[in-house]
Amino acid sequence: MQKIPLMLAKAGMVLARDVFRGDSPVGMPICGKDTVLTDSLITRLDQMDVQTVYVDGHPVWEEGERTFDELLQSLDMRFEKSRQEPLNSMLYDIYKAYLAKSMGA
Amino acid sequence: MEDKRSELKKIIMDTRTLPTLPNVINKLNALSDNDKASVQEMARIVSSDQVLSARILRLANSPSYGFYRVSTISNAMILLGVNVVKSLALSSSIFAIMEKNSVGLWEHSLGVGVAANLLARKLGLPECEEIATAALLHDIGKVIVSLKCSEAAKEIQDLVDERHLYTMDAEHEVIGTDHAEIGGWLSKSWFLPDKLSEPIAFHHDVDKSQNHRIKTSVVHIADVLIKASGFGNSGDRYVPVMQQIAWDTLKLNEQIMTELVTEIEDKLVEVRNFSLEMMSE
Known part of the structure; x- marks a missing residue:
């Protein structure tokens, strides 16, 4: 599981945790875990001010990160x-x- | 070596320079032992500390408890329970001492707290909050060594690095005692209850724990797990041997362990972000 900024999310990635409105776990979940992301879904999440998502595996490599x-x-x-x-x-x-x-x- | 040990004990127990717990905690301890004390009285004491009050309200309003809009300390204390509030008060003041000292050790302690809490809940043990607090405090002896005898602390770290020893062994070589025993002395001088001081004093030697062996076992296993995970920096390079007696006491098996590792690592993703936030504050 990896926490990534929504900017780096790509279609095909799988959510590892529920996504909540405005990144706050108090509100309503707007997208359940195990959902496969699509381009339109990512745009929708962006419009709802979601900034980070947890995805399965380790799809994004950041600089200085260990292999x-x-x-x-x-x-x-x-x-x-x-x-x-x-x-x-x-x-x-x-x-x-x-x-x-x-x-x- | 025995001289060195008793000399060190004297230095460490020198109350004038010992880090003290805030007055709030001593008063809370005294009140909660008194059958006649009311929650309102305790709430008044807590309210005198604004940081603590804020933390308690934040916890009471957090979604994990599922109550909404708790706005007074006395309501929060009734909902959370006096023991949770006491643990919270204790751990937030320990953080203040540890945070200044070493971020790596603080992260390690935080990780062990998380792991112990998850393990205790998974096994359905009573007093999870106390176990988590004991786990947070388990390495407090290391903080004291570096505060009180910074030269010895450096010597110990050099030994660990050069000869690849366990911190425990290096401590015995340099100061004739170890951080667990020192933590035990300290918790005695703070009048912490046995259920906290035993896990602190025996987390490397579960066998010696007489009255609270289950709690001690949880803290020991959590410490081993976090060292295996490499989260934070306890000062130790190597994972200690997991003690069979702790394993047997908790009746663990491979499946529980596998599930636990995944749960811990999932939780640590959050803790990692949390400690980054704390540092940037």
């Missing part, structure tokens, strides 16, 4: 001392799977 490989490398480093322990080894696998899923790798 999946880099993230995996630092995960390996963090687990360097404890990975041989059964519980930590399980946790490592869970995090690795999570990273792969969230980065769309």
Whole structure:
């Protein structure tokens, strides 16, 4: 899941969270999660003053952001001392799977 | 080494320079222990602190509680419950101490607070708010070390960087004690209840926790999870070993863990933005 400005949203991306009017979670949801964005939907959201949306995966690359490989490398480093322990080894696998899923790798 | 430890204890417990909790919290603690105290009295004390009042009203009006338009502190206290208000008062004043000190450690603590809260709720444990507060405070000992003995703190960090030690081991080498024990001393001197001081003092050694082992286990697991996630900076480079006793106490399994990791990471996206906002304020 990634939070991106609506400006960078493209048709085909999938909403990971409900979108609320004026970005405030108090009001009415105007678009449910799991909706596939289309150009006209993005224009409508823009007209309703929505500025950011949460989308599935990691479709937008910002400058200075780390790639999946880099993230995996630092995960390996963090687990360097404890990975041989059964519980930590399980946790490592869970995090690795999570990273792969969230980065769309 | 024992000398060093007791010397350090003396320095740390020197009340004249110890960071103190705002008066509001001491008064609230005293009142809530007193059966005859009324919510109105407590509300009057809270109202004397405008930042705290604002936070409480904000929380009471937040959609997660589902009440609307709560405008008085006493109504908010009735709706939220005295314990929530006390936790909120405590954690917001700890933030003030920690925030100035180290953003990385503050973020780590915030992350562990979030993780502990999610884990406690997932397991349906009682007193989730207290567990989250204990988790927020679990590394308070590190703040004290860097406030009171900044040279030792630097030496510890150098050891961690050069010899790739766990912070705990480096602390034992340099100061003969560790941040968990120091946090325990501090919470005693602040007269915090056992359910907070035990998880703080034993979050690296769940085995030693006698009366509140469940809470201690949650804080320990949350700490390991946030270190695994790499959120914030606790000063430790490595994920500590997850203790079997904590795992068994909470009767965890792989499926709960997998779900929890996703929930935590989803929540951390928000926390990350929140801490950026706090920094820019």
